[in-house]
Amino acid sequence: MLPDPLPRPAAISNDEYRTRRASLMAQLPADSAVLLMGASLVTRSRDSDYPFRQNSDFHYLTGFPEPDALLLLLPGRSDGESVLFCQDRDPTLEAWTGIRLGAEGAVREHGVDQAFENAERDDLLAALLDGRTTLYLMLADPEAMALADEVRGQLAARARQGARPADAFADLAPLLHEARLIKSQGELALMRHAAEISARGHVRAMRASRPGLAEYHLQAELEHEFRWQGASGPAYATIVGGGASACVLHYIENNQPLRDGELVLIDAGAELDLYAGDITRTFPVGGRFSEAQRALYEVVLEAQERAVVAIQPGVTLIEIHEGVVHDLTAGLIRLGLLQGEVSARIEDASFKRFYLHSTSHWLGLDVHDVGAYRQGGSPRPLAPGMVLTVEPGLYIPADDDIPAEFRGIGIRIEDDVAVTDSGHEVLTAGVPKGVREIEALMVKK
Numbered sequence: 001m002l003p004d005p006l007p008r009p010a011a012i013s014n015d016e017y018r019t020r021r022a023s024l025m026a027q028l029p030a031d032s033a034v035l036l037m038g039a040s041l042v043t044r045s046r047d048s049d050y051p052f053r054q055n056s057d058f059h060y061l062t063g064f065p066e067p068d069a070l071l072l073l074l075p076g077r078s079d080g081e082s083v084l085f086c087q088d089r090d091p092t093l094e095a096w097t098g099i100r101l102g103a104e105g106a107v108r109e110h111g112v113d114q115a116f117e118n119a120e121r122d123d124l125l126a127a128l129l130d131g132r133t134t135l136y137l138m139l140a141d142p143e144a145m146a147l148a149d150e151v152r153g154q155l156a157a158r159a160r161q162g163a164r165p166a167d168a169f170a171d172l173a174p175l176l177h178e179a180r181l182i183k184s185q186g187e188l189a190l191m192r193h194a195a196e197i198s199a200r201g202h203v204r205a206m207r208a209s210r211p212g213l214a215e216y217h218l219q220a221e222l223e224h225e226f227r228w229q230g231a232s233g234p235a236y237a238t239i240v241g242g243g244a245s246a247c248v249l250h251y252i253e254n255n256q257p258l259r260d261g262e263l264v265l266i267d268a269g270a271e272l273d274l275y276a277g278d279i280t281r282t283f284p285v286g287g288r289f290s291e292a293q294r295a296l297y298e299v300v301l302e303a304q305e306r307a308v309v310a311i312q313p314g315v316t317l318i319e320i321h322e323g324v325v326h327d328l329t330a331g332l333i334r335l336g337l338l339q340g341e342v343s344a345r346i347e348d349a350s351f352k353r354f355y356l357h358s359t360s361h362w363l364g365l366d367v368h369d370v371g372a373y374r375q376g377g378s379p380r381p382l383a384p385g386m387v388l389t390v391e392p393g394l395y396i397p398a399d400d401d402i403p404a405e406f407r408g409i410g411i412r413i414e415d416d417v418a419v420t421d422s423g424h425e426v427l428t429a430g431v432p433k434g435v436r437e438i439e440a441l442m443v444k445k
Contacts, residue, residue: 006196006229009189011273014111016186017063020179021082024061025075027175033132034073034172037144041067051233056365057138057176059274064110066101068118072128080113083128088117126154126163135166138173145169174372180364181371182385187364188418190275191387192427194231195416197270198277199430201225205240206431206441211260211286215240218266219254226270235276236367239267242285246410247395249357258285263293265410269367276367278389279428280414287442292405294435296394299331301433303392304413307359311417311424316379317388321359324392328355337396337406354394363387363416386419387427 024034039055052067062071062084070085077083089102106115116124129135129151137144148169155165183191201222208221219240226233241251242258246265258264264285269277282297284290289297303324310320329351332338337354338345345351362369364387374380382388393412396402416427432438 002228003200006193008230009193010186012063012184012186012190014063016184017061018082018111021061021073024175024179025073025081028073028075028136029134030075031132032075032134032136032170033129033166034071035129035135035137035144035148036061036071036073036172037138037141037147038062038064038069038071039067053232054274056274056370057172057180060176060180060365062110062112064101064106064112070118070121070125071112072125074128074132082112082114084110084112084115085118085121085125086115088119126151129166130155131164133164133167134170135168136170136172136175139169139171140173173370177370178372180369181362182383183364183387183418184385187275188385188387190273191277191364191416191418194235194270194272194275194277195279195427196430197226197229197231197272198268198279199428200229201268201270202266202279202281202431203441205266206281206283206438207444209258209264209283209285209287209442211258213258215242215245215254215256215258215264218258218264219268222266222268229270231270231272232274233271235269235271235278239265239280241265241410244398244408244410246282246412247397247408248410249395260286261290263289263297263409263411265412267412267414269416274365276363276365276369277428278363278367278414278416279431280391280393280412281431281433281438282411282413283438283442288439289435290405292403293409295335296331296396296406296409297411297435299328299335300392300394300411300413301435303327303331304390304415304433307390307392308415308417308424308426311382311388311390311419313383313419313421314381316381317358317360317373318379320390324359325351325355328392328394332394335406336403354396355392356395357391357393359392360388360390363389382419384419384421388417388419390415390417 038058041049044050072083087100103115152165155163204225205218205221237252240254242264243262245251265282267280330342362371391414395410396406398407418425
């Protein structure tokens, strides 16, 4: 019997979007403006498009869900500081693509001050930006830069009539991405929900696992749960790596059989209102760890749990990573996969043969979310409202100098963790990671 769908948390309110825009404009110099482009549809093949996903930065400031939109922020403008351009209302096209909000709907449903349809953009854009001396936009976006250059050229051509083009372009990314790094209570509620859906998908895959299935069967179980619980789907390409495929960090083929006696690594998360979950669990295909698998798994688990406990305001990701490297290296030495002293194996980086990546990344509207990892040249301290992953792993090559029982084993354990005023909150605690808990769950399937 299928589970009841979980109750959804509240969506981000229009008031919060207004507050975000106001906070951004409060940091801008006088007579500046912001130009931010939304995402466009992307063709999959011929007349078939990929499912639309809004640009994360654009979503953060508007919540507007349609393609080909453009946001202007114009501090101090008496007719409205936020102006949105959006798709035209067209009954003929809407019979094929669905109802578009249009300008009136954008104001009514999304709380911008003023909106126009894209048919009016060419006539209005230059006039709206006339006299704005600094134009903030995503300098790394070629399309935005081309549009800004076009508008500046139009205004420069009318300089004798009193038009004033922007003197300079400035990068919007640092200001906007710093804001996105600290999550509001509304965002945290959505991320908890995305994490819970993600956890349920992992539990479902564990219960379904058995020798004779293929990796894609577990992917189907995961993604069914994501959609059943109201997520838009996976937040990134689902990884289901059985056996040695678990040693390939971004393995997404998911087309191999699941074999008895092997482990399977699943890295998957649901996306809810564009917010991502991101969980990795590794478990035995048949429900029981071998002695070697258990020994290696417990090295990763101990490092992961100690890293989670360390998360609190003021700690840096570098400190967390260094603790993980120490614990994994010590474990590798205990198991005979490395020799010598822990400090020596860290200093000569020989642990990197088995641990190839960092321990954490920011999480939010993007799986690898925005926000600087360093401030003033130094690692930035964690602060309440940040959300990060904790994901140590060990990946043992099938080389001749490796004991046979460890060859080709890949293990990663990942949780999503929010930094709180007093410590941390594990958002993904709903899926087990202890050996006994995993085996007990899989026995009950």
